[in-house]
Amino acid sequence: MTEKKRGKALNLGESRILIAGAASLVGSHTADLLLEAGAREVILLDNFAFGSMDAIAHLVGNPRIKVLRADLMRLPDLLAATENVDGVVHLAAYMTLGFAQTPWQAVDVNIRGAQNMLEACRVNKVGKVVFASSNAVYGYGSGIHGALVENGPFHSEGAPPAAILYGVSKIMGEQLCRQYHQKHGLDYVVLRYSTVYGERQHYRAANSLYIMETYDRVKKGERPLLPGDGKDTKHFVHVSDVARANVAALGSTATDIAVNVSGPEPITTGELVKLVLDYCKSDLQPEVKPDPPDTVRLTSGGAFHIPHELAGREIGWQPEVRMKEGVERLLAWREAQEAG
Ligand SMILES: NC(=O)c1ccc[n+]([C@@H]2O[C@H](COP(=O)([O-])OP(=O)(O)OC[C@H]3O[C@@H](n4cnc5c(N)ncnc54)[C@H](O)[C@@H]3O)[C@@H](O)[C@H]2O)c1
Incomplete structure (x- = not known):
């Protein structure tokens, strides 16, 4: 048996960590945990194209936090930002909806932007890169069923072009990481998040958008919409679990590997709608209504799930937040927002 490759494990208590794309859902929760882990400095880099100061307002003023307005498309800025990191x-990155609405920017940021960051990390000898990938690397559409394991293929039959472009952009990012590792010895871990949801949720991710839309309708007294028969599968992961995976990957010796980061179990759209209705104490009945043809909704061909055992073995991580708790946390946060 060949010896497994081991890379650099960061001692978080002594580290300066830069989060690129920090002013949003995953970044802000990751920063919270890095501070808890004792990081010396956490640099929050963002161009605020769609992130916002609101997401990181609670961090501003902490002496170990530095907010840096910079753009991934400008390599000189990244070279300066990653010095001594x-x-x-x-x-x-842009996600599927971004690839549908602004494909030029999406291609630039997801591919050249990732390459720029890897180049800056190479020049400044950054010890470890965690690259946020997605279950979109398995594709969408009729080929998606069963267990989506890390060495599985990419499917595109019946999927909208924006979803395929997003998945392919993440495959490009992953392979750029591998190339930087092979050519330059840069240590990296790719984390393939499934749909992320949770407090500080935005409206840019097609599947978590469905939770928010359902909640918004029920609050207005409108029947929630089911785009199919309610048996369509989704596999979410709560943002606090994603943040723990990011921190675990930085602190692990794992390198040159891609692992799934998914929640404890998948859920059907019917079950998801019921969780929202239960939270709202509503007895409205869902209305079956197929999406209009141009909707970028990520439907699957059949029941699927995303195993995360490899992440357990490689970075010592497993998810903790089950769907019911996660949806309650998200909607409680949303209610608090509405209450001002
Ligand atoms: N949210 C999900 O459901 C989900 C699922 C799987 C994978 N992912 C991946 O996880 C990552 C984070 O997700 P998120 O939901 O927090 O993302 P997000 O879309 O909310 O945040 C991305 C951040 O990147 C910033 N950004 C965009 N272009 C930039 C540029 N050129 N320079 C600097 N900053 C720029 C944006 O302003 C934003 O704050 C993304 O890579 C995404 O593809 C997310």
């Missing part, structure tokens, strides 16, 4: 969590 020990680890990078690379999050900044």
